[in-house]
Amino acid sequence: MGIEAWVRRAPPAGVEAVAPDPAPDPVPTPVPVPAPGAATDTAAVATLDWDALRERVLGCRDCELHTSRTQAVFGVGNPDADWLVVGEAPGAEEDRRGEPFVGRAGQLLDAILRAAAQDRKTAYIANILKCRPPNNRDPNPDEISCCQGYLARQIALIRPRLILAVGRIAAQHLLATDLPIGRLRGRVHRWGEAAIPLVVTYHPAYLLRSPSEKRKVWQDLQLAMQCEREQVEVPMQ
Numbered sequence: 001m002g003i004e005a006w007v008r009r010a011p012p013a014g015v016e017a018v019a020p021d022p023a024p025d026p027v028p029t030p031v032p033v034p035a036p037g038a039a040t041d042t043a044a045v046a047t048l049d050w051d052a053l054r055e056r057v058l059g060c061r062d063c064e065l066h067t068s069r070t071q072a073v074f075g076v077g078n079p080d081a082d083w084l085v086v087g088e089a090p091g092a093e094e095d096r097r098g099e100p101f102v103g104r105a106g107q108l109l110d111a112i113l114r115a116a117a118q119d120r121k122t123a124y125i126a127n128i129l130k131c132r133p134p135n136n137r138d139p140n141p142d143e144i145s146c147c148q149g150y151l152a153r154q155i156a157l158i159r160p161r162l163i164l165a166v167g168r169i170a171a172q173h174l175l176a177t178d179l180p181i182g183r184l185r186g187r188v189h190r191w192g193e194a195a196i197p198l199v200v201t202y203h204p205a206y207l208l209r210s211p212s213e214k215r216k217v218w219q220d221l222q223l224a225m226q227c228e229r230e231q232v233e234v235p236m237q
Helices: 050-058 092-097 103-115 141-158 168-175 204-209 211-229
Strands: 083-087 124-127 162-166 189-191 196-201
Touching: 050 141, 083 103, 083 141, 083 168, 103 204, 103 211, 124 141, 162 168, 162 211, 168 189, 168 196, 196 211, 204 211
Parallel strands: 083 124, 083 162, 162 196
Antiparallel strands: 189 196
16 A cells, blocks of 8 residues: 555656746845734745745744744755645644654655655655644635745745645645646646646545555656656746
């Protein structure tokens, strides 16, 4: 039942690469942490370098989730990664440890990444929401809105060749759609002005409940690997 047993097969063809127009490098400018309830200054966040962005996220009080969190979860992995894995939000263990995708779901995600010749040191793993919602409920639109500038800046700084969206909420948010995940799988989407290739797959927590769906995740990985191989470097946003 473990994904480690998967064997590589020929990936699907027909994935086209898009080479976006280059854009100038940004000039990093730190911004202060706003008071609780203040709106996120998206334009200011878009100028931050990696260290300033991390500091901004860890001290964020833009929504009420800061009152119940143990700590914000910025992300983990290689800031120069070719693969960016995006999930939904931290759970209880992630909130305690400050790292995304830990516990059983995290172990399964590690197995998924190994099947694609990736791991937590070569890829980068983040969530659309940086703080845990109480009782692990779904994020609400206001909370996602407060965090969306942070994720957008992470993507711009990482410049991944591929985004792997794991789970319905992450996929629907990144693609601005309400289509079910079953209709989002199986093809290459594009994210943002840079048209970064984006592939949708199931969340590891779902696979723990429905292990028979692992075959579909392997199909998604085949598509992602084919797509990533055909990409040119994505310029800094």
